[in-house]
Amino acid sequence: LGRLLVAVASLGFSVEGAAGGFDLIPLTELPLKTAGRFIVGTSGRRAHMACVNWYGAAQRQMVMNGLDRQPPAVIAARIVELGFNCVRFPFNSEMLFVSQPSVPNPGVVLAAAPELWPLSALEIFDRTLASLTDVGLLVVVNNHVSAAGWCCSASDGEGLWYTDKYSEEDWLTGIGMVANRYRLNPRVVGFDLRNEVRPSGMVLPTWGTGDASTDWSMAAVKGAQRVLAESPDLLIVVSGIHFGMRLSEVPSRPIHEEVPALRNRTVYTTHFYYGWSFDLMAYDMIGREIPALMMFSCWLWLLLVADGWLGRRHSRSRSFEGDFGQRMGAWMRFKSFAQGRWALVGSASLTLLQVVAICIGEHLGQSCGHIHIVSPPAFV
Numbered sequence: 001l002g003r004l005l006v007a008v009a010s011l012g013f014s015v016e017g018a019a020g021g022f023d024l025i026p027l028t029e030l031p032l033k034t035a036g037r038f039i040v041g042t043s044g045r046r047a048h049m050a051c052v053n054w055y056g057a058a059q060r061q062m063v064m065n066g067l068d069r070q071p072p073a074v075i076a077a078r079i080v081e082l083g084f085n086c087v088r089f090p091f092n093s094e095m096l097f098v099s100q101p102s103v104p105n106p107g108v109v110l111a112a113a114p115e116l117w118p119l120s121a122l123e124i125f126d127r128t129l130a131s132l133t134d135v136g137l138l139v140v141v142n143n144h145v146s147a148a149g150w151c152c153s154a155s156d157g158e159g160l161w162y163t164d165k166y167s168e169e170d171w172l173t174g175i176g177m178v179a180n181r182y183r184l185n186p187r188v189v190g191f192d193l194r195n196e197v198r199p200s201g202m203v204l205p206t207w208g209t210g211d212a213s214t215d216w217s218m219a220a221v222k223g224a225q226r227v228l229a230e231s232p233d234l235l236i237v238v239s240g241i242h243f244g245m246r247l248s249e250v251p252s253r254p255i256h257e258e259v260p261a262l263r264n265r266t267v268y269t270t271h272f273y274y275g276w277s278f279d280l281m282a283y284d285m286i287g288r289e290i291p292a293l294m295m296f297s298c299w300l301w302l303l304l305v306a307d308g309w310l311g312r313r314h315s316r317s318r319s320f321e322g323d324f325g326q327r328m329g330a331w332m333r334f335k336s337f338a339q340g341r342w343a344l345v346g347s348a349s350l351t352l353l354q355v356v357a358i359c360i361g362e363h364l365g366q367s368c369g370h371i372h373i374v375s376p377p378a379f380v
């Protein structure tokens with residue numbers, strides 16, 4: 001736990017460092033590859049990808065959030081201004097397979113981009129993606145779900161890479177189509193094969209067990225091969241199992257070493273859910289340290305809240321909202337840069353109420369309340 005504290009403290013310092021943002025990665029550095037634990041450009045220098053997740057197109061609305069408020073080019077420019085150099089760009093498989101994938105209520109969800117109204121969901125995805133790469137941002141496309149909809153629960157039937165409606169072959173066909181579609185755009189640098197692989201009803205995903213219906217390592221290899229057959233230079237992003245949180249079985253089947261096509265291009269991704277993400281650590285350790293980790297995460301949460309209150313008491317000139325909001329803003333930015341994955345909602349600004357809800361919900365609810373869920377058998 002001592003080491004953990006040190007790690008958290010040193011990450012804390014990088015918040016300030018990251019505030020200025022990351023430089024755009026020049027075209028001459030592309031394609032990217034991996035060397036050891038780093039992503040590197042053609043010069044061999046490290047390429048630090050600071051990606052924000054701009055989402056919406058995977059949901060029923062079929063287009064990215066925020067296009068009701070601003071055209072894509074304005075949002076793209078703002079992403080650069082915020083200090084990101086890359087965008088994770090989720091899609092659903094439905095937009096690829098339905099013959100006329102219409103956007104429901106285009107006049108509403110695309111109010112700020114009327115030129116997109118006549119286009120199909122996939123064409124709007126193309127245009128929005130191009131608006132990002134046109135300003136020099138890199139893109140990692142992500143197969144988020146098969147059927148259009150919000151993600152993710154363990155009971156939505158979308159937890160694996162195949163569903164009742166869309167087979168494994170459909171998934172492979174779909175990701176192959178998307179890889180092919182952007183193969184000539186060098187700034188589309190990565191393919192995140194499937195979002196948050198997780199239980200689907202009673203079926204639990206596994207890693208390295210060799211059971212084709214649950215083994216995400218097998219499916220990820222197939223997915224990677226299909227994508228690379230269409231666009232050979234992409235980085236392949238592979239989610240951990242259990243909502244992307246768990247990579248601890250990867251050493252039992254290290255596909256990035258085992259599969260020649262995956263060498264120097266595999267990026268494992270985890271999703272950071274406060275207390276939940278403690279299960280990124282070896283199970284053995286978690287098993288022993290659950291009470292200590294619970295206390296630690298509760299303590300962190302209390303610290304944040306106390307900090308907000310004390311800040312208010314010390315400085316009467318600053319409002320509670322402003323002060324606390326700023327702190328939460330810094331925390332969000334930290335999360336963005338730390339995990340490369342925080343979401344951008346084009347049109348929303350956080351109100352105090354939302355900030356408090358996020359804080360209580362995520363810190364107290366997940367860290368303090370639920371960490372005990374990290375226990376066998378579900379997470380072994």
Ligand SMILES: *[C@@H]1O[C@H](CO)[C@@H](O)[C@H](O)[C@H]1NC(C)=O
Binds near residue numbers: 033035
């Ligand atoms: C490929 O990856 C290996 C192991 O991570 C690394 O040592 C090597 O430098 C990489 N090769 C290139 C060409 O980057």
